[in-house]
Amino acid sequence: MHVxxxxxxxxxxxxxxxxxxxxxxxxxxxxxxxxxxxxGSGKSTVLRLIAGLENPSKGKIQVGSDTYVxxxxxxxxxxxxRGLGMVFQDYALFPHMTVGANILYGLKKWKGPxxxxxxxxxxxxxxxxxxKKRYPHELSGGQQQRVALARxxxxxxxLLLLDEPFSNLDAHLKQQIRDELREMIKYAGxxxxxxxxxxEDARVLSDRVIFLDKGKVQKAGRSGDLLQESLYASxxxxxxxxLMD
Amino acid sequence: xxxxxxxxxxxxxxxSGAAGFVILLLLPLSFLLYRMIQPAGENWAHIQxxxxxxxxxxxxxxxxxxxxxxxxxxxxxxxxxxxYSFPFRNTLKWALLMPLAIPPYxxxxxxxxxxxxxxxxxxxxxxxxxxxxxxxYFDIMNIPGAVFIFTIFLYPYVYAITRAFFARxxxxxxxxxxxxxxxxxxxxFRIVLPVSRAxxxxxxxxxxxxxxxxYGLVSYFGVxxxxxxxxxxxxxxxxxxxxxxLAGILMGLVLVFLVLEKVFRGRRQYSYSSAKxxxxxxxxxxxxxxxxxxxxxGTVLLLGFILPMVQLLYWGMLTYEAVFSAQFVSLVxxxxxxxxxxxxxxxxFAVIVANFTRIVPGWLSTITARFTVLGYSIPGAVIAVGVLxxxxxxxxxxxxxxxxxxISSGLVLSTSxxxxxxxxxIRFMAVGxxxxxxxxxxxxxxxxxxxxxxGMGWLQTFFKVDLPMIRxxxxxxxxxxxxxxxxxxxxxxxxxxxxxxxxxxxxxRYASDERIQETAVPSLAIILVSGAAMYIFHIFIEKxxx
Ligand SMILES: Nc1ncnc2c1ncn2[C@@H]1O[C@H](COP(=O)(O)OP(=O)(O)O)[C@@H](O)[C@H]1O
Ligand SMILES: [Mg+2]
Numbered sequence: 188m189h190v191x192x193x194x195x196x197x198x199x200x201x202x203x204x205x206x207x208x209x210x211x212x213x214x215x216x217x218x219x220x221x222x223x224x225x226x227g228s229g230k231s232t233v234l235r236l237i238a239g240l241e242n243p244s245k246g247k248i249q250v251g252s253d254t255y256v257x258x259x260x261x262x263x264x265x266x267x268x269r270g271l272g273m274v275f276q277d278y279a280l281f282p283h284m285t286v287g288a289n290i291l292y293g294l295k296k297w298k299g300p301x302x303x304x305x306x307x308x309x310x311x312x313x314x315x316x317x318x319k320k321r322y323p324h325e326l327s328g329g330q331q332q333r334v335a336l337a338r339x340x341x342x343x344x345x346l347l348l349l350d351e352p353f354s355n356l357d358a359h360l361k362q363q364i365r366d367e368l369r370e371m372i373k374y375a376g377x378x379x380x381x382x383x384x385x386x387e388d389a390r391v392l393s394d395r396v397i398f399l400d401k402g403k404v405q406k407a408g409r410s411g412d413l414l415q416e417s418l419y420a421s422x423x424x425x426x427x428x429x430l431m432d
Numbered sequence: 433x434x435x436x437x438x439x440x441x442x443x444x445x446x447x448s449g450a451a452g453f454v455i456l457l458l459l460p461l462s463f464l465l466y467r468m469i470q471p472a473g474e475n476w477a478h479i480q481x482x483x484x485x486x487x488x489x490x491x492x493x494x495x496x497x498x499x500x501x502x503x504x505x506x507x508x509x510x511x512x513x514x515x516y517s518f519p520f521r522n523t524l525k526w527a528l529l530m531p532l533a534i535p536p537y538x539x540x541x542x543x544x545x546x547x548x549x550x551x552x553x554x555x556x557x558x559x560x561x562x563x564x565x566x567x568x569y570f571d572i573m574n575i576p577g578a579v580f581i582f583t584i585f586l587y588p589y590v591y592a593i594t595r596a597f598f599a600r601x602x603x604x605x606x607x608x609x610x611x612x613x614x615x616x617x618x619x620x621f622r623i624v625l626p627v628s629r630a631x632x633x634x635x636x637x638x639x640x641x642x643x644x645x646x647y648g649l650v651s652y653f654g655v656x657x658x659x660x661x662x663x664x665x666x667x668x669x670x671x672x673x674x675x676x677x678l679a680g681i682l683m684g685l686v687l688v689f690l691v692l693e694k695v696f697r698g699r700r701q702y703s704y705s706s707a708k709x710x711x712x713x714x715x716x717x718x719x720x721x722x723x724x725x726x727x728x729x730g731t732v733l734l735l736g737f738i739l740p741m742v743q744l745l746y747w748g749m750l751t752y753e754a755v756f757s758a759q760f761v762s763l764v765x766x767x768x769x770x771x772x773x774x775x776x777x778x779x780x781f782a783v784i785v786a787n788f789t790r791i792v793p794g795w796l797s798t799i800t801a802r803f804t805v806l807g808y809s810i811p812g813a814v815i816a817v818g819v820l821x822x823x824x825x826x827x828x829x830x831x832x833x834x835x836x837x838x839i840s841s842g843l844v845l846s847t848s849x850x851x852x853x854x855x856x857x858i859r860f861m862a863v864g865x866x867x868x869x870x871x872x873x874x875x876x877x878x879x880x881x882x883x884x885x886x887g888m889g890w891l892q893t894f895f896k897v898d899l900p901m902i903r904x905x906x907x908x909x910x911x912x913x914x915x916x917x918x919x920x921x922x923x924x925x926x927x928x929x930x931x932x933x934x935x936x937x938x939x940x941r942y943a944s945d946e947r948i949q950e951t952a953v954p955s956l957a958i959i960l961v962s963g964a965a966m967y968i969f970h971i972f973i974e975k976x977x978x
Contacts, residue, residue, distance in 0.1 A: 267884050273881075279878040281882070292896075293886035342886065
């Protein structure tokens with residue numbers, strides 16, 4: 188779904204300053220955009236604003252034909268009406284439900300046979316068919332992440348939000364899963380915003396990258412170009428690397 | 433402030449529930465204040481001139497001395513079982529909590545029975561050793577006696593909190609002190625006590641609040657505290673106005689204690705949040721030190737649990753045939769009914785308020801939380817008088833409606849169980865709330881947020897995700913409140929419907945009628961349930977990784 192975000196502004200408490208300032212983002216249907224930034228730069232907050240878990244003080248968010256929020260005084264569309272998929276940093280799989288029940292959770296409006304078919308489809312997509320009856324604590328980190336993705340994708344969300352989906356994974360697992368993840372998302376055709384602090388993640392996964400620093404968009408562009416240009420975080424890091432080569 | 437910035441449906445939903453509860457809670461208390469500024473009744477001048485000073489002195493003496501002794505006993509025991517290794521240490525660790533299962537008034541009955549002229553102590557001295565003692569040394573029905581009883585049955589509050597603190601927080605400091613060559617006594621006084629100050633103050637405040645709350649023991653021992661005074665002016669003099677004034681002054685005393693708690697607690701400067709805190713490694717004791725430590729801990733356990741239990745069991749065997757009857761079944765039913773309904777209401781309200789403070793953080797929920805736990809610091813007699821006068825006032829206003837609708841020609845609410853349950857909920861709300869709040873704290877908000885993004889509304893989210901995830905906390909909150917209500921005396925005595933007897937009131941009645949042996953069976957029933965609950969929780973807490 189087409190996404191249009193403009194002039195977003197937000198602070199958790201007035202005293203502690205603005206966390207997000209004048210955030211803009213336009214996305215085509217099916218595009219994968221990553222937001223790249225250091226820890227504390229406001230990446231998670233942007234996702235929470237889009238999901239409706241926080242309420243912006245300014246700005247507009249529109250997804251497809253739905254206006255989520257428009258300026259401070261408009262009624263914002265409640266979280267549960269937005270039809271988004273979100274994968275949380277720690278996955279937040281419901282510990283008291285099986286893998287199957289977790290995935291079915293968002294399908295309450297679907298009819299019996301369609302519902303079953305969708306569950307099967309999602310399990311196949313994330314390659315977890317045998318694990319339907321398991322509980323989250325009986326799964327490895329990578330498996331939990333795949334279930335979280337399946338749960339988010341199951342209701343055919345207008346927009347998929349991923350918050351640092353690799354932060355809980357071992358480095359060697361990460362590489363393999365990263366490629367798989369892109370395939371799964373592309374297969375599902377979901378418009379996706381993906382948040383990370385890792386340049387390599389951003390490069391592999393996304394079509395386009397936005398740099399976020401202290402709540403402000405610093406640069407934006409096609410992922411290949413941008414990451415070429417600023418592969419090194421600072422001039423000093425670049426010099427050091429060159430010296431070592 | 434998120435609450436005013438276009439409140440969400442969830443915030444409004446939980447908020448109105450929480451607000452409704454807080455208003456209900458504050459009504460009788462504000463009514464108490466309102467009544468206090470009305471002109472005084474006929475007896476007030478007399479009470480003020482001749483009695484008030486005595487009440488104040490006795491109440492303060494009791495509370496302060498019991499507080500000091502509980503600190504001494506509680507911290508010493510906690511330190512011994514945490515820092516040293518000696519025979520039976522692991523058993524004593526939890527066994528030293530057991531005195532808490534015996535409410536002080538029941539402990540008082542047992543001890544009076546043990547040491548009076550016909551009790552086994554004097555009988556043994558007379559019959560076996562041929563010693564006739566002066567009754568003066570064996571009269572415990574006075575302030576020193578009450579101090580002993582309160583201390584030996586309430587010190588576990590200090591013990592439990594301090595021991596938990598030693599186990600979690602103090603390890604690094606204590607080990608450092610040891611490395612720096614500080615001996616055990618020096619370490620205890622120079623490091624352990626100052627570092628654990630906040631924990632100790634928290635524990636001793638609970639002890640003193642229990643002393644101020646008590647009615648059963650002080651009235652049996654004939655000690656004149658505010659609680660007994662409130663009862664007398666209300667029952668003997670039938671002077672509710674003066675009782676209200678006394679309740680107000682007692683409440684003032686409580687506030688002083690609470691302010692002192694804040695002052696003594698200080699900033700929580702020694703709290704370590706670093707993840708890996710290993711428990712203190714106990715030192716092996718040798719020779720006479722080993723045996724005297726065991727002897728000391730064993731003596732406390734003997735006095736605080738084993739002796740009174742043996743006495744009660746002995747009485748129980750003598751009297752159970754007479755006491756077990758159809759009537760006893762109705763006692764158990766009444767107790768279970770009143771405690772069960774009230775505990776259920778407490779957890780329902782606690783869940784609503786805790787959920788509100790979780791969803792809408794900020795000053796509004798801080799205040800709500802404060803009010804919610806207020807009741808626990810208010811002595812039962814004060815709540816009783818407040819609730820009673822409030823209900824009477826309301827019902828006088830409702831007379832017109834009663835007559836009009838033909839319901840009744842007299843009092844309906846204030847002669848029913850409603851009033852008692854209402855008071856229980858106010859008084860024990862904090863117990864349920866703390867348990868449920870810590871449950872929510874462990875779970876966090878992430879799961880409900882996930883549920884919302886998956887298309888569930890806030891109420892569905894609550895029933896499908898939040899509630900199942902905190903059910904252990906809800907369950908333990910329910911049990912804790914249930915046990916507390918089972919033991920409760922002052923509220924029950926004042927507010928129960930006519931002829932409504934519970935296990936606690938029956939034990940009290942037998943004791944006042946000098947049928948002391950017959951107190952055993954209802955008392956044992958109370959102790960059994962409390963002890964079982966405590967043991968289950970001990971296992972819970974010990975097994976929990978955090
Ligand atoms: N619930 C909150 N209350 C107050 N401040 C917050 C809260 N969550 C995040 N912040 C602050 O907002 C800023 C951005 O946080 P976040 O969006 O989580 O960053 P990131 O995801 O990029 O690490 C940080 O400075 C953080 O301290
Ligand atoms: Mg983040």
